[in-house]
Amino acid sequence: MITQPIFLIGARGCGKTTVGQKLAEACHFDFIDTDVTLQERAQQSIADIVAKEGWPAFRALETQTLQSVTAPQSVIATGGGVILAPVNREFLRENGIVIYLKAPVAVLAGRLEAFPEESQRPTLTGKPISEEVREILAQRDALYRETAHFTVDAACEPDDVVAQILAAIASVQPTTVAVNSATAD
């Protein structure tokens, strides 16, 4: 079994937080959500940080949080925008195994409409959810793919997503990080 951190990346609503908790249990790893840690440390919600200080301030805290929580035997659920910064993309690839939870726009939008969690997910574009999801995924999909070591289908049940991730990491050597292969696309 590997000991490298496992990073989950993907769009808002793909299940990084939900699947990450279950994956951590299955691996007997710690579970960390960078958004939760960031909000605890800042003692305010992401919506408040963005309203008061803007997105660049949030992105700087996100980079700091990512780097400070990274540790062996951890599953780390990131925020959907973590891949925007080149420094984060490089950090993720070099310090753990990166899994892209990929789901179609309709699935993501359906989940976000049912559970918007607006204090953690202030609007990125000012547009309605499904329009925003389509626009943002079009901008970011290539970045998720270039950052990930593995891509899994995140449109299925959380336990099935966990099973795909366990199958993918089974091929990884304990001391090295996988390169550029994909289990699903």
Ligand SMILES: Nc1ncnc2c1ncn2[C@@H]1O[C@H](COP(=O)(O)OP(=O)(O)O)[C@@H](O)[C@H]1O
């Ligand atoms: N595989 C899944 N199947 C069905 N619903 C899911 C799945 N993954 C997540 N959800 C639901 O979608 C919403 C967003 O999930 P979350 O884990 O917070 O996503 P993320 O952290 O990637 O933004 C939550 O309400 C969660 O219960």
Ligand SMILES: O=C(O)C1=C[C@@H](OP(=O)(O)O)[C@@H](O)[C@H](O)C1
């Ligand atoms: O996509 C984004 O830019 C963001 C996604 C959110 O995390 P989730 O992907 O867990 O919703 C959170 O980090 C913040 O609102 C920014």
Ligand SMILES: [Mg+2]
């Ligand atoms: Mg999350």
